[in-house]
Amino acid sequence: MTYRSLCILAFTALLSACSSKPTGPITPPPASIDAISKWETSGRVGIRTQNDALSGNFNWQKDPTTFSLNIVGPFGQGATKLNKTPDGMVSLAYEDTVVTGRNPATLLQQELGWEFPVKQVTYWIRGLADPSSYARITKTADSHLPATIEQDGWLITYHNFTKVDGLSLPQKMQVSNPPFRVNLIINQWTIQ
Template identity: 80%
Template sequence: MNYRTLGVIAFTALISACSTRPTGPITPPPENVQAISKWETSGRVGIRTQNDAVSGNFSWQKAPDTFELNIVGPFGQGATKLDQSVDGAVTLSYEDTVVKGNDPATLLQQELGWEFPVQQVTYWIRGLASPNSSATITKNADSQLPNQIEQDGWLITYSNFTKVDGLSLPQKMQVSNPPFKVNLIINQWTIQ
């Protein structure tokens, strides 16, 4: 065999590898932000309380009945994990402590002194008001995307959005209810 024949065989193998179709069902992307049923996001987080300031990286996986939120400080220090299983049980793990309960916001408040309305934030992180209480939404006149949401005593401010599968999702936001403040810079979104 000469080099030309080897080149043709290699090129043919490369083309056929690129044209293979994935097996199994393909989930179409959601039609709108409200239709997102499952998502994963990651980025940077800054948390300020009355007595403390924490910064680091976060990752958050959310499905209809479960979630897992991980916050890791600089150099892997101060890892905090909050998750909810299908049966509704919530587990908070930090340092050498594991605490179980039924409400994620209550566990964070009792154990770490963090006020973080987890149920509402699952909507706010997508640029939506929670449907469980009234809200005041201020939108950008051009894009019609929210600039601010005021809900349940919290002010959510959006300063940047990004396109994900054709949908506009927050990339930079702040959730505040003084003295508590959370800044999120979202580097990655995966949605279904």
């Protein structure tokens, strides 16, 4: 075998090694809804407050210590961004304003007049009650999925569920505490 043949063979072996599938661990899907540690949702949102009504698209990424919630109005207008960093600091950005604090619900209420219980909604959006307070849950007779959750003065109504990695997650829901109401239509779920 010539030196040139040996080089071509070595180069071909190197290329095939680079193109093979990684052999690292593959994260299995969560076994249950409450085992979801990280998720991303996107879809449409409608928000009604005492003095206003708006709609747009949302994207919400959540892991155990951080989150990023972005709401963008029609045609890219009126972007609102709510983020939490690993150290617990929360920032709210809207129009040309950025404010920071520790409680996302307080920032939304003080700055925008929106009553939106962010901590509880991280459970409700998965079809779960927040474990830190009492909740009354009504389930559907046929699927045993939640039809409503009443918790902390809020009524969460589930209209439709979708299967994601074998788990039933909300696809269409309403969170209301008059005069505040939030409608979510979730087009995409990614879970870990």
